[in-house]
Amino acid sequence: MPKKIFLSFLILILVSGVYSEELTGKEIIQKVNDLINVETSYSKSTMTITTTSDQKRTFISESWTKDKGEKNLVRYLEPARVKGQAVLMLNNADDIWMFFPRTQRVRKLATHAKKQKMQGSDFSYEDMGSGETFINDFEAERLEDEQKQGYGCYKVKLTRKPGIDISYVQMIIWVRKDNFVPIVIDYYDEDAPERVLKTLIQSDIEVIDGIPTAMKFVMIDKNNNTQTEMELLEVKYNIELDDRMFTERNLKR
Amino acid sequence: MKKKTFFICAAGIIFFFLIAPEARGDVDLFGYYEAQVIGADVKDHFYQLFANKLRVDLKADLSSSVSFAANFDYITYHGKKEWNVLDFLSSEITSKIPEAMRPLYVIPFSDRHFLDNAYLRLSFKPFDLTLGKQQISLGTGYVWNPVDVFNIKDILDPTYEQPGHNAVRADVPIGLGSTLTALYSPGEEWKNSSKMLQFKTRISHFDFAVTGIEKTWVFHDYTVFDPAQMNFQELPDKRKLLGASTAGELLGLGVWAEYAYNWMETTDDFYELVVGTDYTFDFQTYVLIEYFRNTLGKNDHRDYTLNDWMRSFAQEQKAVSRDQVYMLIQHPATDLMTVGMSAICSLSDHSLALVPMVMYSFSQNVDIYAYLNWNTGKEGTYFANTMGNGGFVRVRVYF
Numbered sequence: 269m270p271k272k273i274f275l276s277f278l279i280l281i282l283v284s285g286v287y288s289e290e291l292t293g294k295e296i297i298q299k300v301n302d303l304i305n306v307e308t309s310y311s312k313s314t315m316t317i318t319t320t321s322d323q324k325r326t327f328i329s330e331s332w333t334k335d336k337g338e339k340n341l342v343r344y345l346e347p348a349r350v351k352g353q354a355v356l357m358l359n360n361a362d363d364i365w366m367f368f369p370r371t372q373r374v375r376k377l378a379t380h381a382k383k384q385k386m387q388g389s390d391f392s393y394e395d396m397g398s399g400e401t402f403i404n405d406f407e408a409e410r411l412e413d414e415q416k417q418g419y420g421c422y423k424v425k426l427t428r429k430p431g432i433d434i435s436y437v438q439m440i441i442w443v444r445k446d447n448f449v450p451i452v453i454d455y456y457d458e459d460a461p462e463r464v465l466k467t468l469i470q471s472d473i474e475v476i477d478g479i480p481t482a483m484k485f486v487m488i489d490k491n492n493n494t495q496t497e498m499e500l501l502e503v504k505y506n507i508e509l510d511d512r513m514f515t516e517r518n519l520k521r
Numbered sequence: 522m523k524k525k526t527f528f529i530c531a532a533g534i535i536f537f538f539l540i541a542p543e544a545r546g547d548v549d550l551f552g553y554y555e556a557q558v559i560g561a562d563v564k565d566h567f568y569q570l571f572a573n574k575l576r577v578d579l580k581a582d583l584s585s586s587v588s589f590a591a592n593f594d595y596i597t598y599h600g601k602k603e604w605n606v607l608d609f610l611s612s613e614i615t616s617k618i619p620e621a622m623r624p625l626y627v628i629p630f631s632d633r634h635f636l637d638n639a640y641l642r643l644s645f646k647p648f649d650l651t652l653g654k655q656q657i658s659l660g661t662g663y664v665w666n667p668v669d670v671f672n673i674k675d676i677l678d679p680t681y682e683q684p685g686h687n688a689v690r691a692d693v694p695i696g697l698g699s700t701l702t703a704l705y706s707p708g709e710e711w712k713n714s715s716k717m718l719q720f721k722t723r724i725s726h727f728d729f730a731v732t733g734i735e736k737t738w739v740f741h742d743y744t745v746f747d748p749a750q751m752n753f754q755e756l757p758d759k760r761k762l763l764g765a766s767t768a769g770e771l772l773g774l775g776v777w778a779e780y781a782y783n784w785m786e787t788t789d790d791f792y793e794l795v796v797g798t799d800y801t802f803d804f805q806t807y808v809l810i811e812y813f814r815n816t817l818g819k820n821d822h823r824d825y826t827l828n829d830w831m832r833s834f835a836q837e838q839k840a841v842s843r844d845q846v847y848m849l850i851q852h853p854a855t856d857l858m859t860v861g862m863s864a865i866c867s868l869s870d871h872s873l874a875l876v877p878m879v880m881y882s883f884s885q886n887v888d889i890y891a892y893l894n895w896n897t898g899k900e901g902t903y904f905a906n907t908m909g910n911g912g913f914v915r916v917r918v919y920f
Contacts, residue, residue: 319856325885347885348551348919363726370682372656376728376768378775380801388856388882433773435803458803494856516721517649517694521588 293408293424299448300441301403305336306479308509312502317389318495327387328501332509337400339514350387356519360400361393367519374516383435390466390487390496394434395455405432406439416442416452417471437461447480449473464490477505548581552592553919558600561894561911563608570630571599576637591639598630606834609908611901614827625746625753628834638685648693654685657704659719659732660779660795661768664847665813665839667781667793668732668764670715671706673836676847676865677876677894688715698723706736713737713757727769732781734762740838743831753831759786775799791816793839809849818843822870822902842903844868857882865904872898872905876912886919 317325328346340357352369364377382393406426421442438456457465470482485498555574578592640653660666672683688706699722706715721730738760745754764781779795797811832838851861893912
């Protein structure tokens, strides 16, 4: 009996090993996409920008997502300069509204606004990989596996599809084999496709509600020699969220 | 008496927030202090006006369905506190003004303190009700908003906050993407009160709104002084507006448009139209262009009257010329500094104002803004070089 169990276990490992080895780039990215786009989520995070003059700027925000990231609401809590500002993104960030509390004005933004830096940080709105962007906007090609940050990783090249208006012509993603968390992403600029423009490092992975979650993100801008660190202070998955939360009415609260 | 009232209010706020913090509950206290210096080269003099503004905001979520917000502004002015509008106008216009009336065209900058906004928002399941002095922001235009009869933005600084208006407002959501808004801003009587109805919805990637407004529009005849009012003669006129606005995306560009037709009871009907577009390039440069037509404005600068100019300065009408274009380009020069330039061009009289700008994040809650203003048009045009080239520097500290 124990021998049978051992054999079954061995077969399972071998099958899963063979299976994982045979994953295409597209399948790996699909698994990453499924992992990061949970049904609903809430998070509270800090974002600390380290400037070229070594000054720090710290922001605290709350974020809610629904329908696997299709709906997203971000509200800034600190600092005082941006307190109350909020961004609503619907249809995988194809529709964006921004609320400015000082003028009580809601402005509809076009998708090009995703290229702008989030509060002057090294993250742009499109870096957040909202919704299905990895799947819809890029072609995935699996490269040779590599060790990265001490973990066995799939290495996948994402090449921007023709006609897609996104800042990066290419991305290289290292995805941990054991949990499909992307731990390093290199972003390549259109003007210099051979040079890495920015690098995102995701670490401090914790399993929250059964979902492996990177709690720390560092975006390094190689051109400007600046970096932004984002840390999740609180995360909840699969919580009850009403659709009315993702409306202009709630944006202005 | 006013000073006394202010100090009583200030003492009350200090007591409430410092002495009795336990009574504060979930009340947020925030705001900013703003120091600003405006400089202008006028008739061989370089004048300076300094302004200090303290804005204190309160916001309290008293329950999940009741919130209260207010802000109090205290502003002091120093330096050149009286500006004579006639210094900026062409001799063709000023020569017609009787000598005795000339001192009347001085705009004073007097210290002031006021409750800018104070409102209660009651959120019922089917609608939100907002009662009190509140900002009313209408339209999709960046610089000009034809459907907004309550505010006129400063073309040099169009994103600056607008004053509060006393009103009762109901926002009724219809489904997830549509809202019906009814607003009543009371005057002395029902007939001279402002009423607004707006329906806003979403179709594909576009927002659409249809707005109807009735308002008594009070503007002045700046050639006739009314001794009883100790002011220029008031010319109230009933204004009925029907407007439409949209904002969305076309071929990757942000696009917006706004149109309003105004039926006037005694003066000529007119319309206003705005069309705009913007784009952010991969290298982070942001560009915006907006066209504005108002048929109240004149096609030829030789037709501009003293009333046109004064109404424009007093923000009673949006522009003296009929057609104008606003262009903006901004780029983050460093991680802390954004540089940009706006150009405002009157297509009617071919004058142009250039406004280079720098925005610098000095520290977490301190921003510095510097704007220059260079008018290049010939005398008598909208952006004439006699309008006072200069600019301003503003330092704002948020708390």
